[in-house]
Amino acid sequence: MTSPAMKKSRAFSPWPAAVFICLVVLALLFLAPTFGVLLAAMKSTGDIAAGQLWSIPTTLFLDNFREVLANPSVKIYFLNTFLVAVPGTFGSILMGILAGYVFAKLPFRGSNLLFLAIVSGMFFPPQIILIPLFRIFNALGILDTLWPLIIVHIAMGIPICTLLMRNFFATVPNALREAAILEGANEWQVLTRIAIPVSLPALAVLATLQFTWIWNDFLWPLIFTQSDEKRTIMLGLVNLNGQYSVAWGVQGALALMASLPTLIIFLFFQRFFIRGMTMGAVKG
Amino acid sequence: MSEVTLKDIRKSFDGLEIIKGVNLEIETGEFVVFVGPSGCGKSTLLRLISGLEDIGSGSITIAGRDVTRVPPSQRGVSMVFQSYALFPHMSVAQNMSFGLRLAKVPKKEIERKVAEAAEVLQITHLLDRKPKQLSGGQRQRVAIGRSIIRNPNVFLFDEPLSNLDAALRVQMRVEISRLHQEIKTTMIYVTHDQVEAMTLADKIVVLNEGRIEQVGTPMELYRRPANRFVAEFIGTPKMNLFDTELVVPQGGSALVSFGSALIPVDDRVAHLQPGASLSLGLRPENLELGSAADPTTAEARIELVEKLGGESMLHAHFPGSKDLFVVNVAGEAAVRPGETVHIKPDPDACYLFDGNGRAIGQS
Amino acid sequence: MSAPLFRAVTMARRLDTGIMERQNTIWRILLLAIPLAVFSIFIVWPLLNSFYYSFTNWNGFNAEYDFVGLKNFSKVLTTRLFTNAAINTLIWMVAAIVLPSLAGLGLALLLDSKIRGANVFKSIFYLPICLSAIVVGQIWVWIFQPDWGLLNMAISAISGEPFTYAWLAKPGSAIYAVIVAWSWQQTGLSMVIFLAGLTGIPQDLTEVAEIEGATRWQRTWHVVLPLLRPATVVVIALSVINSLKGFDILYIMTGGGPFNSSDTLAMYMYNESFKKYRMGYGSAISVILFLITLTIIFIYFRQLKKVDEIYD
Ligand SMILES: Nc1ncnc2c1ncn2[C@@H]1O[C@H](COP(=O)(O)OP(=O)(O)O)[C@@H](O)[C@H]1O
Ligand SMILES: [Mg+2]
Numbered sequence: 001m002t003s004p005a006m007k008k009s010r011a012f013s014p015w016p017a018a019v020f021i022c023l024v025v026l027a028l029l030f031l032a033p034t035f036g037v038l039l040a041a042m043k044s045t046g047d048i049a050a051g052q053l054w055s056i057p058t059t060l061f062l063d064n065f066r067e068v069l070a071n072p073s074v075k076i077y078f079l080n081t082f083l084v085a086v087p088g089t090f091g092s093i094l095m096g097i098l099a100g101y102v103f104a105k106l107p108f109r110g111s112n113l114l115f116l117a118i119v120s121g122m123f124f125p126p127q128i129i130l131i132p133l134f135r136i137f138n139a140l141g142i143l144d145t146l147w148p149l150i151i152v153h154i155a156m157g158i159p160i161c162t163l164l165m166r167n168f169f170a171t172v173p174n175a176l177r178e179a180a181i182l183e184g185a186n187e188w189q190v191l192t193r194i195a196i197p198v199s200l201p202a203l204a205v206l207a208t209l210q211f212t213w214i215w216n217d218f219l220w221p222l223i224f225t226q227s228d229e230k231r232t233i234m235l236g237l238v239n240l241n242g243q244y245s246v247a248w249g250v251q252g253a254l255a256l257m258a259s260l261p262t263l264i265i266f267l268f269f270q271r272f273f274i275r276g277m278t279m280g281a282v283k284g
Numbered sequence: 285m286s287e288v289t290l291k292d293i294r295k296s297f298d299g300l301e302i303i304k305g306v307n308l309e310i311e312t313g314e315f316v317v318f319v320g321p322s323g324c325g326k327s328t329l330l331r332l333i334s335g336l337e338d339i340g341s342g343s344i345t346i347a348g349r350d351v352t353r354v355p356p357s358q359r360g361v362s363m364v365f366q367s368y369a370l371f372p373h374m375s376v377a378q379n380m381s382f383g384l385r386l387a388k389v390p391k392k393e394i395e396r397k398v399a400e401a402a403e404v405l406q407i408t409h410l411l412d413r414k415p416k417q418l419s420g421g422q423r424q425r426v427a428i429g430r431s432i433i434r435n436p437n438v439f440l441f442d443e444p445l446s447n448l449d450a451a452l453r454v455q456m457r458v459e460i461s462r463l464h465q466e467i468k469t470t471m472i473y474v475t476h477d478q479v480e481a482m483t484l485a486d487k488i489v490v491l492n493e494g495r496i497e498q499v500g501t502p503m504e505l506y507r508r509p510a511n512r513f514v515a516e517f518i519g520t521p522k523m524n525l526f527d528t529e530l531v532v533p534q535g536g537s538a539l540v541s542f543g544s545a546l547i548p549v550d551d552r553v554a555h556l557q558p559g560a561s562l563s564l565g566l567r568p569e570n571l572e573l574g575s576a577a578d579p580t581t582a583e584a585r586i587e588l589v590e591k592l593g594g595e596s597m598l599h600a601h602f603p604g605s606k607d608l609f610v611v612n613v614a615g616e617a618a619v620r621p622g623e624t625v626h627i628k629p630d631p632d633a634c635y636l637f638d639g640n641g642r643a644i645g646q647s
Numbered sequence: 648m649s650a651p652l653f654r655a656v657t658m659a660r661r662l663d664t665g666i667m668e669r670q671n672t673i674w675r676i677l678l679l680a681i682p683l684a685v686f687s688i689f690i691v692w693p694l695l696n697s698f699y700y701s702f703t704n705w706n707g708f709n710a711e712y713d714f715v716g717l718k719n720f721s722k723v724l725t726t727r728l729f730t731n732a733a734i735n736t737l738i739w740m741v742a743a744i745v746l747p748s749l750a751g752l753g754l755a756l757l758l759d760s761k762i763r764g765a766n767v768f769k770s771i772f773y774l775p776i777c778l779s780a781i782v783v784g785q786i787w788v789w790i791f792q793p794d795w796g797l798l799n800m801a802i803s804a805i806s807g808e809p810f811t812y813a814w815l816a817k818p819g820s821a822i823y824a825v826i827v828a829w830s831w832q833q834t835g836l837s838m839v840i841f842l843a844g845l846t847g848i849p850q851d852l853t854e855v856a857e858i859e860g861a862t863r864w865q866r867t868w869h870v871v872l873p874l875l876r877p878a879t880v881v882v883i884a885l886s887v888i889n890s891l892k893g894f895d896i897l898y899i900m901t902g903g904g905p906f907n908s909s910d911t912l913a914m915y916m917y918n919e920s921f922k923k924y925r926m927g928y929g930s931a932i933s934v935i936l937f938l939i940t941l942t943i944i945f946i947y948f949r950q951l952k953k954v955d956e957i958y959d
Contacts (some may be wrong), residue, residue, distance in 0.1 A: 015863070019757050026754070027751045027771045033831065036775065040789070054797060064849060099682040106675050111850045121690055123944050125892045127913050128937045131700055131926050132693035134707070157690035158682055160558030175369035178336050183434070184357035187674035193382075197373045216779030223921060234781045238899065241785065247650040248789070266777040270770060338665020365692050 039067035040252030041065065048248045074254070076229055077236035084232060085147050085214040086219075088153035093206050095154060096161020101191050104169035105163065105177055115166065122159035126219055134223060148224040149232070154212045161206055168202035169195055205272040212262045233258045286472040287312040288333065288438055293342035295325075295332055302328050304494040310438075310472065310487075315464050318474045319481040320491035321518070326474040330440050330493070333472065335359050347437045357383075362431035363440040366447060368423045370415040370430075377411040379401075380430045401429045404466070421452050428463070439471040445480065457483060478518055484505070488516050512641035515565050521597060523635070524609035525563045532558040540636070542565050543582030543602040547631050552645025556606075562644070565635030568597065568612035573619070574628030582625035586619050600627065651843035697937070700930035707926040731907055731933070732915035735822055736891075739911055742823075743890035746830035748882050751837025752875075756867060759845045766870070767840070773835035780832070784899030787828035791815050818908035821901045825909060829896055833889065837882040844878025845871070884947040891940055912936050 022257070040048060041064050042057045068074055103115045137148040172195055180190045222234045231239065237258050246252040288310040295303040302325050311314050318326045331337040333344060343352045352360045370379050377398050378385075384394045402408040405425045416421055424444060431439055433573030444460070445453045461484055464471055476479055481488050482502045490497040490505065490513070498510040502518075509515035515523050530553060531539045531546065538553050539546040540562060547564070556562075574581035587608060590597040596617035599608045611627060619625055636644040664672075701719055705712035721919065723729050752753045754772055758765050775783060791814035802810040814824045848871060856866045894913040897903065903910040910918075912932060920929025 015760065016762065019762055023754075023757055023762060023768050026612050026757075027768055030771055030775075030831070032797065033790055034778075036789060037782075037786055054800065095682040095685060098678045102678045106678075108672075108675060118686060120944060121686070123888045123947075124694075124940050125894075125913055125936055127894070127916050128697055128933045128940075129690060129693035130916075130933065131707075131920055131930050132696035133689065134926075136689075136693065151685075151689060158686045158690070162682070163805055166860050172366060173369065175365040175367050176371060178381070179363070179365060179369035179430075180371075181336065182363050183332060183430075184359070184386045185382075187670070187678070187733070189386060191678075193686050194371055196743055198371075216781070218779065218781050218898070222898075232778050234895075237781055237785070239938050251785065255785050259778050259782050262777045262779070264909060266774065270773075335667065338667045355670070356664055 009213045014042075037252045037255050040248050042252075043249050045247050045249055046117050049246075061249075064247075064249040065257070067247075068253045068257060069252050071240070073228060073231075073236060073240065075230055075255070077233040080146060080230060081215060081232040081234075085211055086161075087150050088157070088214045089207055089210040090209050091150065091154035092157025092161050093165075093203065096165040097156045097191070097196065097205065099158065100165025100169055101195060103166040104172075105174070105190075105195070106187070115162070118163040119163045121156075121161050122163065126156065130219075130223060137224060143224055144226045144230050146225075146230060149217075149220050152220050152224070153210075153217070157210055157213075161210070164202060164206055167198070168199050171264065172198055201272070204269060208265050208269045208272050211265060215262050286310060287347060288472070288511040289345040290422055291343045291345075291432075293329070293332060293344070294340045295328060295337065296340050301340075302338075302494050303332065304364060306496055308489060308496065310470060312470055315461075315471045315473065315484060315486045316489060317481040317485035317487070318472065318489045319478055319492055320476065320497075321517075322476050323542070324491045326476070326491055327442050329480070330363075330442055330472060330474050331470075332437075334361050334363050336363075341557070352420040359543075360437035361436045362436040363436075364424075364427045364431050364440065368415075368427040368447075370423055370426055372415055375412050375414055376407065376418070376426050376429075376473065379415070379426060380433050382430070383434055383490075385513050392428070396434050401432045404432065404463070407427050420448050421456060424448065428460075437470065439469055441464055441471065441473040443475055444473075445475075445549055446477075453480075460484065470580055479520060482518070488518075490517060492517075498527045505531045508643070509565075509635065512563055512565070512637045512643075512644055515635055515637070515643070519567060521568045521610050521612065523567045524571070525637075526564045526566070526607075527608070528559045528562055528564045530556055530558055530562055540634075542629050543584060543627070545580055545582040545629070547580070547629055547634060549631075549634070550638060550645075553636065554575075556638075556644075561639050563637040565637065566609075567633065568610040570630040570633035571611040572628050572630075573611070573613060573617075574626045576626050578626065578628060580631070581628045584625055584627050586621050586623045589617060589619060591616060598625075600625065694937070697930050697933050698926055703927040703930075703935045705926045705930075707920070707924045710911045712927065715927065719928050720935075723928065723931050723935065727911070728907060728915060732910045732912050733835055736911040736913075738822060739826065739893065740887060740890045742826040743829055743833070743885040744883055746826065747833035748837050748879075748886055750830065750834040750880065751752060751839075752841050752879075754834065754838045755841035755845055756871070758842060769839070771952035772838055775832040776835045778832065780893075780895035781899050783828055784825075784896045787824070787831070788815065788900055790828075791824050815901055818906050821905060825897055825900045828900065829890075829893060832896075833886065836889075837884045837886065840882050840885070841875060841878050844875045847878075880947075880950050884943075884950070887943050887947075888940075891936070891943075912939075923933065 001115050011247050036054065038059065039054065042061050044061060044063065084115055097277075099118065133148070133152065137143050137151075142148055176194055176198075184191065216230070216234060218234045218238075221230075221235045225231055225235065228239070230235075237254055240254055241251050244254075286309045289307070290306050291444050293303055293306040294301065302530040306329060318329060328337060332339050333346075335351070335354065343350060345351065346359055346361065363557055371382065374382065380398050380401060381394045384397065384558050389397075394546040394569050398411065399408070402411055405428060406465075407422065407429060410418060410422060410426070415426070418426065427444070429558065441460075445456050448456060457480060460473075473480075473484060485502055488501065488502055489499050492513050497517075498505060498514045500508075505514055505518045509518060509523075511527060516525065526542065528540045528542070530540060530549075533539070538551075538556075538558075540549055541547075542564060553562075576583075582602065584600040584602050586598055586600050588599040590599070595615070596613050598613060598617055598619065600611060601608050638644055669819050702714055702716060703712045704715050704719075754768075758768055762768070778786075781867065791799075793799060793811040793813040793816075796814075797809050798814070799812065812820075814820050851876070853866050853870055856870045860871065891913070893911070894917065897909055897911060897914055898917075901909040903914040913936065918931040919925045919932060
């Protein structure tokens with residue numbers, strides 16, 4: 001059935017192959033830095049200093065990971081980060097659900113303006129509120145605890161969570177809410193039994209985003225914590241890198257382990273993750 | 285006894301009055317259809333009755349109880365939405381029992397009621413499915429099932445068939461009609477489709493721009509439209525309306541002109557001055573082809589012939605006029621576009637409307 | 648900010664309000680109360696306070712401080728360090744817009760041609776986004792490491808003689824080295840936004856162009872790129888905003904050095920406030936940063952509106 005013309009154009013098109021090769025090269029370049037850390041984590045400091053970082057290891061060398069795991073601080077850092085990231089993620093999403101629901105389903109005069117004001121918070125550099133927050137938490141006597149971090153991440157998450165939840169709730173037909181109300185549901189029941197269950201995909205998106213951001217955060221723990229027992233993993237990473245100043249392999253193992261939770265989330269929830277990023281960005 | 289009473293209902297959105305004083309009595313067990321063009325306020329009126337929208341002023345009584353300030357779920361009404369509004373994450377059974385579960389009705393009773401309603405609607409085999417797995421007609425049934433299970437005093441339907449294809453629409457129309465005969469509960473049904481209204485209703489309420497134009501049985505509206513709007517709205521094909529004036533020859537009885545012909549009109553126009561402007565209404569089925577020799581026929585030119593098999597629609601206009609009117613003739617009409625014909629009106633079937641569009645007398 | 652809420656409360660009190668609207672009002676208040684309180688207390692109030700502190704000489708610890716008027720601002724704006732940081736911020740921003748956007752666009756165009764394994768490629772290019780700036784910084788510190796860093800090793804291998812330039816320790820190259828690291832991380836983000844934009848382009852448009860005899864380049868240049876304008880606006884705005892927030896990676900890679908050569912406003916503000924404890928002065932810097940951001944957001948929203956007008 002194929003006409004000669006079609007055959008010809010197919011046979012002569014160098015495009016797919018060229019594009020493919022181009023992409024492979026770029027992908028290798030893109031992967032190289034991450035791959036380097038992986039390699040470093042599996043080499044002894046001596047090997048790295050001797051210029052052996054970029055060669056493929058012949059034996060599985062796990063001392064670096066042993067070293068990291070044996071360090072009691074690392075456990076504390078991980079625990080602290082979880083203790084911040086989990087409530088921070090849940091808290092900010094809860095705020096987004098509450099506010100987003102009102103903006104989507106119970107709009108009132110001026111609600112669009114209020115919504116815009118909240119969402120614009122997404123765009124400001126956090127440095128702007130650093131000093132006053134420092135003073136507030138100092139006055140509350142909770143500096144150098146995990147509380148300021150949880151609170152700040154919930155508060156700073158409100159703009160993006162409100163934006164995404166409002167946009168998602170807006171796609172839930174009003175008739176669903178009205179049908180539920182006619183069946184005797186109050187607004188809270190509409191929210192918990194209808195709006196939230198049908199928004200599970202959006203919640204997955206938000207949860208991956210928020211968790212990643214909070215996990216990776218550096219600035220807030222830098223400002224609000226001082227003692228080693230209250231540090232989160234990213235801050236701890238910097239600190240330990242000072243401690244293992246020339247132990248590159250240990251640093252590599254540390255960096256890998258510190259990235260593990262977000263890497264896992266990324267690999268498992270890629271679709272949600274990418275969608276969240278684009279949604280947050282495009283709808284902004 | 286009247287089931288639903290609306291007293292001077294008004295409603296505005298953003299300062300614009302959408303419902304402009306509606307008074308209506310609906311009898312128990314009646315099937316009432318609100319019909320009117322898109323945007324005339326039918327849905328709004330229905331939502332005011334359901335309580336989803338607060339009324340601006342006036343009062344609503346349902347089953348003898350003033351429900352003006354009663355929340356929607358306690359008014360004893362249930363509603364079927366145009367989009368069905370089925371909860372996508374719940375199975376059919378869960379959808380139907382949602383209200384009962386909220387009210388903490390015992391499980392056994394819920395199961396019994398769901399089974400009963402499913403039986404009536406023949407959806408028992410679908411109870412475990414999710415709405416996504418259902419066809420349009422099945423979703424429709426589930427939505428009705430969710431209404432039935434609440435055992436309401438009044439069923440409200442907002443254009444429930446408009447998302448279905450034509451064949452299914454006819455089938456569901458029949459089923460809704462059958463359901464009404466079976467359960468005999470008061471139903472208020474909103475549609476913009478006058479055929480649906482004519483076929484379903486015990487009583488039709490014609491709405492236009494937030495006001496009731498006329499209330500009556502389908503045949504009353506068809507035979508005795510209260511005004512031009514209802515006359516044009518009810519009946520397919522539409523009634524032809526001609527702007528004309530009253531002619532009273534010396535010593536003779538009153539006539540109105542129909543193209544080149546004059547139609548005698550009886551004494552119902554006695555109170556009008558000669559020369560008063562009138563609208564003459566004639567349904568397509570009350571016009572026929574006649575011969576040139578007949579003085580009661582008017583000359584017209586055919587623009588378009590629509591052959592529908594059993595009947596034909598002739599679109600024609602009078603010489604010197606561009607306004608088309610429709611003539612419905614039985615069988616296959618032997619005329620072609622461009623041909624000049626003579627149209628004979630049935631003088632006993634003509635409607636007259638005064639300058640304000642109000643019907644004059646009744647024929 | 649709470650004016651609409653206040654109005655809602657007074658409306659609820661009016662007796663002629665219907666039952667639905669009254670319930671809605673109660674729920675609005677109940678549902679919005681906590682998020683608004685948190686947002687107001689921990690974002691809005693501190694923001695206002697920043698303005699206040701910028702007129703004082705508070706040091707961060709003492710209870711008392713003096714009101715110094717515009718002194719902080721006049722000092723900030725005339726300091727060479729500020730000018731330096733402002734210029735670096737500008738360089739940083741321009742590079743952070745141009746590099747990841749162009750790279751992201753290129754990748755998106757390549758990936759859009761229904762290539763085999765497109766999803767794998769997408770994930771690879773996107774992967775750095777899920778790494779923290781700290782880890783990214785650390786990775787690139789190694790790449791730029793003078794003795795065994797990947798870059799210098801590659802250069803040595805190509806040129807045949809040992810090359811040990813200390814990229815991050817030389818004022819001339821430090822900020823650019825960080826920009827490269829930053830671009831590596833951010834490219835994936837602009838790539839997905841452009842990809843989203845590309846999938847929004849109806850295929851018949853490019854097919855029509857193909858039938859009309861347009862070459863692949865002509866199609867891309869004259870049909871695809873103009874239609875990507877909305878995505879472009881988003882990418883650029885996002886790059887600007889993200890780059891303004893770019894603090895962590897500079898902190899970890901250069902700390903603003905050497906000799907302040909990679910100092911940005913965010914960095915400068917941090918050093919003044921939390922290293923030198925000149926909180927009033929630091930607040931003045933953050934107020935300036937705020938005003939810059941506000942200007943950019945304003946332009947952003949105006950652009951978005953323009954785009955909406957064109958494409959709606
Ligand atoms: N919630 C609302 N806010 C503002 N205007 C509304 C609202 N609901 C309906 N309207 C307006 O009221 C008029 C009647 O709407 P509706 O009752 O839906 O008409 P229909 O007869 O087609 O069902 C329309 O002009 C519509 O725009
Ligand atoms: Mg309607």
